[in-house]
Amino acid sequence: MRRLIFLLIAPVIIAILAEQALAQTERPLQLEDYYALKSVSSPSISPDGQWVAYTVSSRVEHDNSTEVATWLVRSNGSGSPEVVERDGQHVSSPAWVGNRLRVEDEEGTPWLIDQNRLDAIPTLGHEEEQGALSPDGQWRAVVRDIARPAQPTPDLSDFEQRHTDRFNGVQFDWYPFVRDGQAFPIPDRSAANPTEIFLEREDGSAESIQLTDLGLRPDNVSWSPDGRTILFTADPNAFSELLYSRSDIFTVDLSGEITRVTDDGFTYSGVQFSPDGNWISYVRSFGTDYIIERKLEHGGPRDLYVRPTSGGNQVNLTADFDLDAGTPRWDPESNHMYFTTGIGGATHLFRVSPEDGAVEQITTGLRRIRGLSIDMDFKRIAYTVGQFDKPPEIWSANIDGSDERQLTTVHADFLAKVSTSGWERILYESYDGTAIEGFLLYPHGYNEQSSTEYPLIVVNHGGPHSASGYGFNFKNQFFAANGYFVFLPNFRSSTGYGDDFKWGTWGAWGTKDGEDALSGVDHLIERYPIDSARVGSTGHSYGGILTNWLITRYPDRFRAAVSGAGASNWTSNYAHSDVSRTKELEFLGRPWEPEARDIMIRQSAYLNSGGVQAATLFVHGEVDYRVPLEGAIQLYTSLKKQGVPAELLIYEGQAHGIRGHWNNVHRMMNELRWWETYLRPVHPRMTSDR
Template sequence: MYKNIFNLLISFFLSIPILGFAQLSVEEHLGMENLDNPKIFESSILFAKKTKDVWNGKSFSSIIISDLNGENQIKLTENEYDYDPKWSKDGKWISFISYRNNLQQIYTIPKLGGEPKLVSDAQNYISNYRWLNEKTIAYVDDEPRDSTLVATEAINGGGYQVGTEFYTNALWTYNIDSGTKKKITDGSFRIIDLDVSEDGKNLAVLAAKNYDTYESITNNWVEVIKIQSGNPIYKFNDANSLSNPKFSPSGKLLAFVGSTEGFASNDGLFIANIESGETENKTYEFDPTIEKIQWIDDKNISFSTPKNGYTGLYNLSIKGKISTIINPYWVIYDFQIINKQIYFIASRSSKIKQLYKLNLGDKPESAFRLTNLNSELHSKIKTTSSIINYVSNDGIEVQGIVTYPIAYDKSKTYALMVIPHGGPDSVVMDDFNWMGQFFADNGYVVFQPNFRGSIGYGRDFYAGNRNAFGHTDFEDIMAGIDELIELKIADKNRLVIGGWSYGGYMANWAITQTDRFKVSISVAGVSNLVSLYGQHEFSNRKVGLWEYKALPIDNVENYRKASPIFLVKNVKTPLLILHGANDTRSPSLQAWEMYRAMKDANKDVEMIIYPRAGHNISNPIQFKSVLNKWLNWADNHIEKK
């Protein structure tokens, strides 16, 4: 996102203050209703609604149908796990995936309601499906990884060969009248996503090798298969992290998304002529981070991308011209355009996620809300947030989200909670941001910077911290803090840093570089990038060359120079480490290494390990503990008022 730098040393603006999320308990946050998968057919809209009773370990999901104004909503199903609703080709039936009787299968139900009917014959676990015609469904039948290991254990008498274990799956078609099924692929590769042409003759699959966890991102491909013969007629793998294969209405073109820089830039919207094989990236100059795509007709395709804290929605003609459909105002998670109207799921910091509709050409803020989820929580929304733009030490423009406490007083300065995001292939948006609002509700100004390495600001910005972890990104964070101090928002003597995953790494790293923070909290963070290469589930040669520009066996210094563990003697800040025992993304060994090093250096450190917890520490009781210990550690080391 390298723009012209203003003559002023710092450029900063606060958007019109908007209400944010506050006074919601952890229980209320975890139990919030959610919705996804909006699907429109003629005069009806279909979506899935999810509700959780987290403290009793239960969840419920429903398939809902309503008219296009959101009225006359009818709950078609309610089960522990119903999702991914789709219309049959003739619109008479609604299909969905449901977990029942220890199997994940496809069920159908009449449009007007009735008893769900099982219409698939999967042996294991259906992960994806499409209607081919009124009577036939194509689906992917997964075999859980554990069963593969169990089978290997039985055959080999113990253990499995690393590099050969994998998830297997296969593509099948199933006739719902006759019950006949046909296997289309042989399971020699893993199908991640699929789409079907309008005439039901071709399938587009996103596929990858089976054996490596990260192969599905770093080395996948798009392939078009003739359903009748099972033969491939098109294949593309000349970009990283391919996703979202979508046939044009005629079935002659195929669109998909890929990264030309790294593995998460998602800057390429590729259009392929299936017959000729000609494939072209149509968005390279626009340099977006593409999230969702949808064909409007054979000559136009729409896509969404993060833009300055919100989501922009754009139209791409197949000739390459890009125009705006919706200016950035909402944070949009999913959308569908039909009959000159846009139906989308979105939120803002003041507005909980809902389903909206908007006439093409209307201002985004005039969107009509179709759902009213979590209505009992709306009155608890009381804090404010804004977007800050500033310039880092080397002249690069950076952006972040600032959330203010309830009854924020501009005449006062506040304790600042700095929360770097995870990834770093991620971005903080001005949406319904529960973590920022949780700490703001407890008296902090919260700063969530989109430092170099974040997505949504172009390829160069995304690549800006590669082989510079803890350097350019750290400088961007500190420049934002200085700006908030200069603006008399933050108190320079009451600075806290805490983060999760890459944010946890940054919390570890920051206190080796400066003593300005009074306290630090690292959740699921890493500390030793040398050892991480051999521990991380995503590590491989391709990733190492991208992230560090070298492999450890060739240039270990590139890993060592960004590892907090080797600099703990510099630390003067108390550190709290919180980590899941079963974390495979940031293995708990990383927490132990940092803890041991801090102890050996006689530094102030405490560590909590959560049994059975993974990277997200998703058990609600453990998750609540993480937030409370984070908050208490900060509160005990500073005065907020």
């Protein structure tokens, strides 16, 4: 049994949150506040740990754009943040190059700013160097395309050529042919150029040397500390139509001798040498074809490994750590690797020793640590902190989590005039006794002593292998501000609760996770003034998929729904989506295979939609190739044919993630309209009802 590490709750954080929950301000959140609220992100700590650069983004209504400004603040919290500009204009994309901050102006031109002379005029920087520089600074390992031989063109008559030139459409004979966010059809992957690793003299004094001749596409190139070996990954299935991508580990020495380190069906990422050169570390996951070929009923763990460079067996450092290890970073002495990972609804920093595999949690509390940046000596860190009731700010601490300081107060003025909704962590049992964590946002002005009953909106997260958690979400707060309880359940398939939980819906998307969501609704109705007749479900991507399942599987439990980018028919989704692999994995095969076909039919909302009652707004991108529009159209048709109120809201030119400020606001307007129409706001509770 793999050991689940439970979230540690720091008393000081609880005290801070409790104090902030009591604070009352003037008015609830309004839709117009969308443009007033800024976004703080991209913390980058200087190599000496003295400064933290970060960005502040502002949404611009008049042209649907985003203005980005770069700021600097002392990591110890002294002094005030300073905006970084060039010729009075904002700059973006901050990154440190030694003691100078590299930024880009609106044209993408790089500039360098000395951290010790912030008032000096920035100097023109250089374009980012490609490839990996050797430890002695003499060589650079770069990856270059190798052009394939030109293909012969068909010999056409003049008549045939004229009609070929007149053809207006697409014609292809390859697979895969779609990818979300890209033009249809995507290029033939089997016809892509291979790439190889070359060595170039940093001073340009010699011809480049080709090191590899694999006919693949090497990636993640890095040098050993002694400069004798280059480490890289490559996908052996890079040009295959039928096999799924995965990454294997390779090394090549300066004579061009290649060693294939792995060839076992697993996939490897985060590959690197330890600073002392004694270890190669990597994150290992199960490859897609590995799972399909063995007909596994789970996706396997994601673990952090080390392998001695002197030879010997690999060591799984996180075998007893039942969470998904993030990509690690070595400290300079090679004593520990540091990584972040989700733990319940939180995200925290951990470290592990390559010698004994002991995993230690460093940061704690009911929050998400994001955008982690570490100084060169691994003494100071910077990050954003996410919480439900306020947007993220920049924080800093020592590498052991001590001396933690909030460095920015970008949202202080906003929060002084706008009241965000309070929240609560909800722990309950599903119908079969499985422990579930969720989160509940209160309606604005909620008073537990009130005789008012409120409607409830269930917000299902995407993925399905992700999780709802600590972080400010404007839409959820907007619904709460308008008088709704908002419930975010982390049902089975969520990450952060161990492998058994994450893979708990294998072969039956919707069944157990749907029970987890619905049992949470029952739990809340028993304990809070929620009107059981006014419950809605929503979500995007898998959240839309689960919404479609809930309203068709439990037609008498949901009065209304907003389904964002949701599938409803797995047999057709298999052919239309750019992730057919999810069906081959978690539906146990392809639609023409009997077991998989039975699962797909059983778990398809559209094919089981008789008797549906929930008034449903379907929201979709026109060119969504991840969860294609056909799923919404099919279920919309079912509802309309059954006389159930339904509406389709399709965003022109939008892919799976519907983007753009105008679209975001328009979507929230329409979703609130739907809730107000079919869930209605509050009404007095009748004594006999409870």
